[in-house]
Amino acid sequence: MVNANRPLAFVTDEALLDELLKLAAAAGCELERVPDVAAARQRWSKAPLIVLDPAGVKECAQEPLPARDAVVVVSPDPEPSDLWKQAMEVGAERVVTLPGAEPWLVNALADAAEGPPSNTGKVLAVLGARGGAGASVFAVAVGLTALRAGDDTLLIDCDPRGGGLDVVLGAETEKGLRWPDMQLSAGRVAAASLHAALPGRRRGNTQLTLLSGARKGEGPAPDAVAAVIEAGRRAGEVVVCDLPRQLDAAAWTAIDRADLTVILTPAELRAAITAKQLAKDLTDKGTSPQLVVRGPSPGGLRADEIAATVGVPLLATMRREPQVAQSLERGDFHPKANGPLAQAARTTLAALAAVPPKPRRGRGDLRVAS
16 A cells, blocks of 8 residues: 655655665655656645755746645755755745755654644653652553543653563563664654554554563663654654653653653652652753652641642542552553542543643744755
């Protein structure tokens, strides 16, 4: 089946075409190549992205083609002196020179091939106030609750010493890649590639995809975390990141991209004190966390008193859910539909959905990217 989201390339320069094909392969997309302006006209209005070389833009400038967005002119460096005028005549949004603009062009090709998301994905960061607070279990509960509600979900394990979210989900023996297997650095990855390579859960046509640690090796690199998060966001998914209490560079990468950050703390005085320290670290760097309090309190502290101590808004409270430890050991953990975990997860998901989407960088006016 032919992909309707293939970018269109009217490029006659063989050297440029060879470079463009390599960049398309890196973007995970297939180009639709046309030999002349007549063939380009057939797909001019429907292709998600048009790529022209100097010869192609010259031919197109002589034809009455419909105005459209997402036309890019690709040229060797330096570009011909009259290229800007011709690019403006065909309504191009960018003139890019190779090889300098290769990273930008890879992203543009991948965006075009993926197509527009059905909605804007949101990112949740979950942190525990202390070890054993239950943050990993809560992160998985949020992911499974989103799946039950019909939302595609990407669950990302950013805690290299947390034991692995695959264990919480009961997926530690399932096939699929974990962080040490991922060959990611700076750049991008398609959500479809993650769906195909990673373990997860399905519910009808909806899926939860899990990228877990593997209880060995180093934690994920910050650029890799950013690439995976943005893949989920572009695909319109709910992205849930389980973060370590000791905030390393990868954790800050997730926090910087999160639409909502929550701290989960037991209803204990010492945990509240450490939550206050964690909240200060977050607010000092421009993040406004909210609090989830897990009871019961051994000393009778109320959730609002703990929130006042921590100094952040109280988002949700939950009591202990029976049989969680047993279900985790059996490998069949799933929060009860009307249990405290699911109720707190739904409250958190509602708050996440209410956050205005982060502004996306526009294509901008015609300019050189090099």
